[in-house]
Amino acid sequence: MPAKTVIAQHAAYRDDIGDLVTRRPVPGPGLEQVDPFLFLNHHGPQTYPPNNRGLPFGPHPHRGFETVTFILHGELAHRDSAGHESIIRKGGVQWMTAGSGLVHAEISPDDFKRQGGPMEILQLWVNLPSRLKMTTPRYIGVQAPEIPTLSADGGKAMVHLISGSWSGQTGPVPSLTGVFMSWIELQARGRAGFGSLGGRSVLLYVVSGQVTVNGTVAPEWNLVRLDLEGDMVEIVAQTDAVVLFGHAEPIDEPVVAHGPFVMNTREEIVQAIRDYQAGLFEGVAV
Template sequence: MRKIKKIHKSEYRPIADLVTYSPMPTRSLQMIDPFLFLNHHGFQTYPEHNQGLPFGPHPHRGMETVTFILEGDIMHKDSSGHESVIGPGGVQYMTAGKGLIHAEVSSSEFKKKGGDLEILQLWLNLPAAKKMMDPNYIGLQKDEIPTFELSEGKIQVQQLFGEWNGVKGAFEGTFPITMSTIYLEEGSQFTKEIPEDENIFFYLVRGEVKINQEEIQFRHLVEFENEGSTLSVEALEKSILILGHAKPFNEPVVAQGPFVMNSQQEIYEAYEDYQQGKFGSWNG
């Protein structure tokens, strides 16, 4: 069994009227290399004629985002020319690379009609050799993402990166990574073998599960030791889990605002390049 190091409860960090919880970074957990940051927005219900998500145009460099839309929608637009509206069950994958400007807001329809919203955004680091690569974005709706079943159909797995159970993920990662969104019915269970030299990202979005005999509540992140290879998960109630794993980069990380680089000098350069318009122009 993979040894559990610590279980981290998400901290409540509202953004305007947006309910937000974050398990990482906190005082107790800075990162799980190469997983940097997670914001869990919602669950909440927006009224008609709302302002929607508050994430207007802002820059990024040196990292990637994976955005999970469980309820509601998100409209993405960036300075590289990408634009999309992704609905429930969909996922967005953006590589900031050498720099872009993007906005993540609610669609005009959601702002007009309101509705349920639950969205998570995970930041992935980029290795030093790829921090200045060209930006990229892919947004996929629920029916465009490969899925498979476990536990006699009681578990639905969306395979996002890497391969599991013979199913290849929807996205080609910038570095070797495996990641899934897992929907579990009460009483369902699965096991997974993960190499000891890979770090695990394990966040319970909804429900309650038992992982390697430890009970975990929703909005908790499990930090593992690099000892043992087997994960054994049992759903104590209907649950949603994000599970990822990858080898750590073991490189210096300097994060400041929207930029994640390897040195303070590179952070200064990022701000300078952004101010000089090198991240592309923003229209709208």
């Protein structure tokens, strides 16, 4: 099987939100998206003191895409206008399909604000094709024990499988568009390999540590861009490392984004703003 070729690497740039340490590898200079992966924020790692204000993401709207949020450390409370509500803790994931429109809040629970503690969160935006942009909103929150953790390379690599199938297991989130999503913990010299990737876009971000990707060194806080044609990816840790790894078929449609709305045309963006202002995203108080 031909290995995918590393085309480029994109270092995440700092874009702190108040006292929240934030790095963003995409979008960034020279990289608008990794179709269908639109946006990735890496919050932390940092430690919040007792009696902190918590995360700053109060009620805000979305339409036309999905958010996938990985709680690597700490905990995150979610509430949205469709009535979904949960607190997801370390190792868990929130997968929200905004679809036709939701208002949601992502904040720190009261216990975390009172006690403080370590916090590291990744949030990924995944585009939806035009046929699904107005789909019914949904939300799936899964705690760490619900996520299969699959061992590779004699236990030197642990693959936390969120969606899609690997090594005979299937993740707990059924993706509407066949997205494979995982995060991987590797010990130094541990390796994990993935095949059957021809024609699929790969999202590979080094959260911490240093790895090689098909033989190319990739340090932490770098997104590795790979070609579409190759079929295989092998990740080998040079140090203890954590990697966000996903893949999907490109949508290959126009993308028009305005703040929290991602559609195919400017007219659809204008309509999304009007619908939000008219209160059409509201269902319950957030």
